[in-house]
């Protein structure tokens with residue numbers, strides 16, 4: 300039995316409290332934000348998988364697109380995000396630039412019936428958009444968390 304080998308200091312919430320001896324009103328909070336590294340690439344991968352950018356195990360989203368106020372596993376605050384139109388913009392950017400040449404290639408190669416072409420690409424466009432949108436939202440929230448934007452650094 301090696302359960303006793305797990306230190307309570309390994310828990311992220313206790314780690315945060317350990318450095319907060321001076322209290323929340325001390326005005327030195329901004330300086331303490333520089334302590335923990337937040338590398339962007341692992342955070343982006345966690346966000347793409349719709350996981351908490353801090354711990355990687357808690358789900359970031361509730362339902363399809365709603366970002367949780369805080370991570371249910373590590374209690375990292377996630378409500379600071381300002382993803383706004385970013386995920387939709389990136390989705391349109393990617394899907395549009397894929398669909399336009401693919402329609403041209405499909406038309407010149409196979410000359411399908413117009414209704415066949417329209418049906419296939421409508422379904423494909425919607426499916427790809429629904430796939431990308433929550434993942435790109437997780438990616439953008441993770442970048443904002445990693446770069447300490449919009450209040451993520453004050454926590």
Ligand SMILES: [Zn+2]
Pocket residue numbers: 351352353354355356357370371372373374375
């Ligand atoms: Zn977490």
